[in-house]
Every structure is written in C-alpha cells, then in structure tokens.
Amino acid sequence: MSSRADHRIALIPGDGIGNETTPAAVELLDRAGELHGFRLAYETFDWGCDHFLRTGRMMDEDGIERLRAFDAIFLGAVGAPGVPDHVSLWGLLIPIRRGFRQYVNLRPIRLLEGIESPLRGVTPADVDLVVVRENNEGEYSEVGGRLSRGTPDEAALQVASFTRRGTERIVRYAFETAAARRGRLASATKSNGIVHTMPFWDEIVQEQSRSFPQVEVSQYHVDALAAMFVLDPGRFDVVVGSNLFGDILSDLGAAVAGSIGIAPSANLNPEREHPSLFEPVHGSAPDIAGRGVANPIGQIWSGALMLEHLGRAGAARALVRAIEAVLATTDVRTGDLGGSATTAEATEAMLRALRRER
Numbered sequence: 001m002s003s004r005a006d007h008r009i010a011l012i013p014g015d016g017i018g019n020e021t022t023p024a025a026v027e028l029l030d031r032a033g034e035l036h037g038f039r040l041a042y043e044t045f046d047w048g049c050d051h052f053l054r055t056g057r058m059m060d061e062d063g064i065e066r067l068r069a070f071d072a073i074f075l076g077a078v079g080a081p082g083v084p085d086h087v088s089l090w091g092l093l094i095p096i097r098r099g100f101r102q103y104v105n106l107r108p109i110r111l112l113e114g115i116e117s118p119l120r121g122v123t124p125a126d127v128d129l130v131v132v133r134e135n136n137e138g139e140y141s142e143v144g145g146r147l148s149r150g151t152p153d154e155a156a157l158q159v160a161s162f163t164r165r166g167t168e169r170i171v172r173y174a175f176e177t178a179a180a181r182r183g184r185l186a187s188a189t190k191s192n193g194i195v196h197t198m199p200f201w202d203e204i205v206q207e208q209s210r211s212f213p214q215v216e217v218s219q220y221h222v223d224a225l226a227a228m229f230v231l232d233p234g235r236f237d238v239v240v241g242s243n244l245f246g247d248i249l250s251d252l253g254a255a256v257a258g259s260i261g262i263a264p265s266a267n268l269n270p271e272r273e274h275p276s277l278f279e280p281v282h283g284s285a286p287d288i289a290g291r292g293v294a295n296p297i298g299q300i301w302s303g304a305l306m307l308e309h310l311g312r313a314g315a316a317r318a319l320v321r322a323i324e325a326v327l328a329t330t331d332v333r334t335g336d337l338g339g340s341a342t343t344a345e346a347t348e349a350m351l352r353a354l355r356r357e358r
Helices: 020-036 049-055 062-067 083-099 164-180 197-209 222-231 243-256 297-309 313-329 343-357
Strands: 007-014 041-043 072-077 102-112 126-135 146-149 155-158 184-189 214-221 236-242 264-268 276-280
Touching: 007 020, 007 297, 020 041, 020 072, 020 313, 020 343, 049 083, 049 102, 049 184, 062 083, 072 297, 083 276, 102 164, 102 243, 102 297, 126 164, 126 243, 164 184, 164 236, 184 197, 184 222, 184 243, 197 214, 214 222, 222 243, 236 243, 264 297, 276 297, 297 313
Parallel strands: 007 041, 007 072, 072 276, 126 236, 184 214, 184 236
Antiparallel strands: 102 126, 102 264, 146 155, 264 276
C-alpha cells in the first residue's frame, strides 16, 4: 500500500440520499484500494441545495477553480424540495460539466443476474449496452428567453445549439467505443421533424463512419428507438444521442435493466486536461432520504467507472464483480429491487464479496 495518496478525489455528497450512498461507495472504494495497492484521498465539499438555501449559491463562487486540482470528482445526487430543479442543476452539475469540458456522458446499461427486468422474457444476455450522450451543448442550451411575461402574448424560446466540433467529438467517441465492444453503433435522430440540427447530426455520423468501416451503423428516429429499447433491447451495443435524447434513452435503459437505483454514469473529459466527474443516474430521492434504505449500487458502480478512468482497471473490475456476486448469489436487495435490506446491509454484503475477489 502506498504511504501517500495516489489519487485526490473531490467528494460532493450533495442532497438527499447522496449523503447515504456516497459514504457507502467510499467504503468500497477504500477497500478496493487496500486490496489493489493504492490509496484515495478525499476532500469533501458541502455544496448542494442546503448550501444554496444558506448562501444563495449551489457551490462556492470559486468552486470550479478549487476542483481543478483533483484527479476526479465523485458526486452523490442533487436536488431538494424548495429549490427549483433548474436552479440546482444549472448551479452545480452543468457548470462542472462545461467548465471541465466533460463532453461525454457515458452510461453503461446491463441487466445483472439476479435482477428481474420489467420486460417479459428478457435475460442478462439481452441487455448489455452503452449510451454515449453528448454532454455540453445540444438542447441543453442557455440560448433563449421569455418574452412578454405575464401577458396573453407570453412566449418562451429555447434554442438548441449543435456545433461541428461538439458533434464530431461525441460521435467519434461513440464510434471508438463501439469498435472496442461488439462493433455496432445506433444513432438517435429526429431529422424528419427537427429540420436543422438533426440532419446536421446525421451528416456528421455518416462522415465519421468512413473512419470506422469495422463498425456497423444504424440510424433510428428517437421515438422508434425508445420503442426498440423496450421491444428488443438485445439489438443494441452502443447508442449515441444528443444531450436530450441521450438523457431520456439512458433513463429508459436503466428502467429496462431493473432499477434506476443501480445505474452508473461518467462525465468524461477524454483528453484528461480536466478532472472528470462520476455520479449515479438516480436523483436525491427526498421521499426516502434519511431512512437508510437507499440502494448504493449506482454510486458504487459509478465509483468503479472512476477507478477505471484513473487507471485502476483491476480494482474497477473487482468492484463490479462484487456487485454482481451479491445480486447473483444472495437475497440482499434494497426496496427498489423488491427486498428489505438497508443501505448498510447492502454495503456490507458487497464488502464481503469484494474481500473474496482478492
């Protein structure tokens, strides 16, 4: 074991169940480090909705600069009653994503053995895909505004912004991911109805495909693609979509895989010029916060993605295998998976499984 910290992690538990799932994940991460010969050092930031209610800001004014020195950022969940969602999201997560050029949102979707999909007759072999979501532009734009507020003529305008650089880099990353997996890429579009941005997206997908002749490319209108996620998820390997389409499809994929509570994500700066951020897909779940019953798997799996990004692939695989072992060989389940285990009980079960991985 190294006597110093090998990786510096900015820990932002955030709101609600984030304050329960992040300590659980840190236990697993630290144990993985002990078993694989490295050490993580954490600095905790109390940013989130409570911070906003105290200070009027979701994070400190110099937050981006303070985070810049870390090797990675580990986020719990953001959101709380009393703070509008657009305030909480645009005050913390989106500034980090954009400030550090985390233009890839990577969301693995797998049906793990021991979890039952809500889809009839679907097995783990049928659900194993990755959604690559554009994370910095697209429909999540600040361009627009409100006109004639409070009058019968009131209008709200939201402008989607797709740049060639932004679209090329996310599509190229998706092709590279598909080439490293099973060689199939599906692109989400809606070029029959959205007449400027989506044909532009489609053209860039076709341009990039010429550099990846080994990858089979298909194109789906996003509504048909959503239907296929439900009717035939086994046809998909890597799916690439714009900010909005990727967001919706990855949440649907998590539901197909049994629970959004297990779904991980990574916000990546592939060039590694800035720290990347890792977070579960689920929200802060204020309805169960403080009860100790939240599912820690999404947070732990996000931690595995973080370890992989930090070059600790063996420890990352061990973490995922520990999750798989608990689900496949025990009846330890939190409430979202039909069980009655607490967060602590689920965490302890995975710690035991991780010890056996050594």
